[in-house]
Amino acid sequence: MALSGLDIYKLLPKTNCKECGFATCLAFAMALAQKKVSLDKCPKVTATAREALESASQPPIKLVTIGKGEDKLEIGNETVMYRHEQKFFHPAGIGCLVEDTLSDNELTARVAKINALTFERVGQKIGVSLICIKNSSGDKTKFVNAVKKVASGSNLNLALYSGNPEAVKESLTIIKDRRPLIICADKAKTDDLARLAKEFSAPLAITAASLDEAAELTDKVKKLGVDEIMIDLKTDDVSKRIQDFTFMRRLALKKNFRLLGYPVLAFTGSNTPDLELAEAVSYVAKYAGLVIVKNIEKEFIFPLLVVRQDIYQDPQKPVQVEPKIYEIGKVTKDSPVLVTTNFSITYFTVACEVESSKVPTYIICCDSEGMSVLTAWAAEKFTAEKIANLLKTSGITEMVGHRKIVIPGYVSVLSGKLEEVSGWKVAVGPREASGIPNYLRSYK
Amino acid sequence: MPVEFVKEKYNGAINTIEIGNGAKCVKIGGETTLPFLFEEGAMPNQPVIALEVLDTESPDQAIACGGRLLCVRLASIHPDNGNRPADEVIASLGLIFKKCGLPLIIVGCGDAEKDNEVLPKVSQAFKGENFLFGIATQNNYKTLAATCLADGHSIVAESPIDINIAKQLNILITDMGFDPARIVMHPTTTSLGYGMEYVYSIMERGRLAAFLGDKMLSMPFVLFVGQEVWKTKEAKDSIAQGVNWEIATAVSMLQAGGDLIIMRDPAAAKSVMKYIEMVMKK
Numbered sequence: 107m108a109l110s111g112l113d114i115y116k117l118l119p120k121t122n123c124k125e126c127g128f129a130t131c132l133a134f135a136m137a138l139a140q141k142k143v144s145l146d147k148c149p150k151v152t153a154t155a156r157e158a159l160e161s162a163s164q165p166p167i168k169l170v171t172i173g174k175g176e177d178k179l180e181i182g183n184e185t186v187m188y189r190h191e192q193k194f195f196h197p198a199g200i201g202c203l204v205e206d207t208l209s210d211n212e213l214t215a216r217v218a219k220i221n222a223l224t225f226e227r228v229g230q231k232i233g234v235s236l237i238c239i240k241n242s243s244g245d246k247t248k249f250v251n252a253v254k255k256v257a258s259g260s261n262l263n264l265a266l267y268s269g270n271p272e273a274v275k276e277s278l279t280i281i282k283d284r285r286p287l288i289i290c291a292d293k294a295k296t297d298d299l300a301r302l303a304k305e306f307s308a309p310l311a312i313t314a315a316s317l318d319e320a321a322e323l324t325d326k327v328k329k330l331g332v333d334e335i336m337i338d339l340k341t342d343d344v345s346k347r348i349q350d351f352t353f354m355r356r357l358a359l360k361k362n363f364r365l366l367g368y369p370v371l372a373f374t375g376s377n378t379p380d381l382e383l384a385e386a387v388s389y390v391a392k393y394a395g396l397v398i399v400k401n402i403e404k405e406f407i408f409p410l411l412v413v414r415q416d417i418y419q420d421p422q423k424p425v426q427v428e429p430k431i432y433e434i435g436k437v438t439k440d441s442p443v444l445v446t447t448n449f450s451i452t453y454f455t456v457a458c459e460v461e462s463s464k465v466p467t468y469i470i471c472c473d474s475e476g477m478s479v480l481t482a483w484a485a486e487k488f489t490a491e492k493i494a495n496l497l498k499t500s501g502i503t504e505m506v507g508h509r510k511i512v513i514p515g516y517v518s519v520l521s522g523k524l525e526e527v528s529g530w531k532v533a534v535g536p537r538e539a540s541g542i543p544n545y546l547r548s549y550k
Numbered sequence: 551m552p553v554e555f556v557k558e559k560y561n562g563a564i565n566t567i568e569i570g571n572g573a574k575c576v577k578i579g580g581e582t583t584l585p586f587l588f589e590e591g592a593m594p595n596q597p598v599i600a601l602e603v604l605d606t607e608s609p610d611q612a613i614a615c616g617g618r619l620l621c622v623r624l625a626s627i628h629p630d631n632g633n634r635p636a637d638e639v640i641a642s643l644g645l646i647f648k649k650c651g652l653p654l655i656i657v658g659c660g661d662a663e664k665d666n667e668v669l670p671k672v673s674q675a676f677k678g679e680n681f682l683f684g685i686a687t688q689n690n691y692k693t694l695a696a697t698c699l700a701d702g703h704s705i706v707a708e709s710p711i712d713i714n715i716a717k718q719l720n721i722l723i724t725d726m727g728f729d730p731a732r733i734v735m736h737p738t739t740t741s742l743g744y745g746m747e748y749v750y751s752i753m754e755r756g757r758l759a760a761f762l763g764d765k766m767l768s769m770p771f772v773l774f775v776g777q778e779v780w781k782t783k784e785a786k787d788s789i790a791q792g793v794n795w796e797i798a799t800a801v802s803m804l805q806a807g808g809d810l811i812i813m814r815d816p817a818a819a820k821s822v823m824k825y826i827e828m829v830m831k832k
């Protein structure tokens with residue numbers, strides 16, 4: 107949370123010595139609040155004041171990075187409570203649990219299955235971000251072996267979930283260049299694990315029973331030299347967790363409360379896949395930075411990933427596809443030509459129905475600034491002139507021999523005008539994309 | 551280290567709406583906090599899941615699901631879908647009502663003309679049962695509002711993902727003498743992956759405005775999750791995935807402030823009912 111000029115003034119020496127080049131400390135404070143000067147210009151500022159000012163300029167929720175390279179997971183650094191206020195910045199990671207009690211074969215199979223959990227949706231690649239290896243056996247050798255196997259079997263980011271510092275240390279030695287997240291499974295071992303996190307410069311998740319305890323632990327861990335911290339709250343009560351996540355985010359954003367200004371980690375507790383899904387969806391919606399799940403079935407993970415995609419979508423920027431001609435199937439000179447907007451959901455819905463019709467078809471996406479058909483029409487971004495212009499410039503005239511275009515049923519009012527300005531024959535298609543297969547199959 | 555919480559306390563509250571009579575009466579709304587934040591306010595009535603059936607379908611499976619309300623969509627009255635006359639529909643509804651004994655949510659076919667012809671007759675036939683009827687829109691609310699007013703039913707008011715239109719429509723309907731505590735808002739439903747986030751944020755904005763005292767946005771939310779989800783490719787591709795798609799959409803809507811969720815798949819509905827039990831346990 108940014109400090110006001112007056113807040114800063116209170117921290118300055120108030121001697122008006124002018125060494126900073128300003129007439130008064132207050133003038134300097136005002137300039138500092140507007141970020142016009144740097145604090146270094148005042149040679150007299152005390153160490154405590156410096157610390158207070160520097161911490162106030164930090165983001166209220168710490169950015170935590172797990173892993174390295176292109177697919178590293180970055181979470182935290184959020185700035186709002188509600189996505190409509192601006193947006194949620196760093197999509198929550200979805201992690202999959204692997205226990206070290208699995209046999210070698212089971213483990214290999216599970217890792218292979220997790221690796222395959224990537225999907226393409228509305229033109230974006232989405233997938234799970236992490237594998238969390240849990241020391242369920244309590245045995246050091248088993249844990250280290252499992253870590254080795256997972257690390258060699260997967261390029262995903264890793265988390266080490268154990269309360270045994272020796273097991274963690276040995277694992278870290280093996281996979282240190284992966285920059286795994288260390289999750290402290292035993293509160294009593296927090297100090298030891300914090301030292302390891304520092305030594306290997308890895309992020310650390312503390313486990314606490316309450317917010318009070320969490321604040322205590324982050325304070326302690328921070329003093330041991332760990333900067334990137336996550337918080338895991340141990341409670342079986344889903345609504346209590348959501349309440350606590352809300353409290354944490356609010357304290358960090360509104361009160362600049364550093365000790366809870368870290369991304370949160372949530373393990374699902376539910377024992378049936380349906381409730382586990384519902385639980386995980388709730389955490390993604392309500393402020394978790396990383397959700398670790400047990401179920402790794404494709405039809406379980408996919409909707410969860412799409413929830414994350416939706417919630418973290420920038421409200422100001424609808425996902426768009428490139429405005430151009432798309433060819434679905436083996437198109438010929440006689441293939442029908444459909445026109446729609448370039449709002450990605452609109453395009454992909456239409457494209458998917460065209461595909462299922464098995465009728466090779468051209469789809470022309472009109473640049474509607476990412477609006478759906480009706481919205482774009484109302485905002486005059488999807489007009490007869492625009493479509494006519496597209497027919498002229500897109501190159502479709504060379505691709506088909508006919509001159510007939512199908513427009514969405516919702517904008518049937520455009521047909522007269524469009525025929526007039528384009529010279530093309532206009533057919534009115536169905537209102538809903540679901541009507542497209544029937545429409546195309548009987549299209550002449 | 552004792553942490554001092556910042557609790558949001560609002561002055562406003564969501565209206566409580568009763569659907570049905572007597573022992574079977576179901577209350578929705580009434581909350582004074584965002585979903586499930588029990589340390590900041592109350593949710594006196596837990597969110598309700600209602601299964602949706604078509605008027606021509608057998609309601610047995612839906613009833614077996616154990617919901618406290620049943621939603622009947624009069625799809626068959628659509629001119630392109632059978633054009634069923636009012637008296638036949640009323641007869642089917644009578645059978646369904648008798649069988650389930652639950653208060654009904656009755657939704658038209660979406661064809662304004664046909665809905666305006668059939669719904670008033672249906673409303674009259676169930677006069678005094680205190681059902682919930684839909685759907686009133688900005689361009690077509692008068693007939694339905696007048697008939698619900700006369701027959702003692704509540705109404706669903708729908709807006710196209712637009713908080714201003716939602717408010718405007720609530721004002722228009724209350725201006726006809728309708729009790730604001732008999733209106734349920736439908737902010738439009740979109741499935742997960744098809745713009746769900748727009749609805750999610752419109753609901754959060756509406757809720758916050760209501761808590762800050764906007765009486766014309768203090769109505770509970772209904773979402774027709776089932777019909778939207780089962781239109782999607784993801785649901786059509788695989789039933790297991792579709793069930794999860796419906797669960798994930800319903801839960802997201804509950805987290806945004808949904809009070810009444812209409813669902814299609816009995817397994818998905820049961821899961822979400824269990825989820826509600828789980829999060830309402832204090």
Ligand code: SF4
Nearest residue numbers: 122123124126131148
């Ligand atoms: S140098 Fe520091 S103490 Fe001196 S006037 Fe500037 S702000 Fe004040």
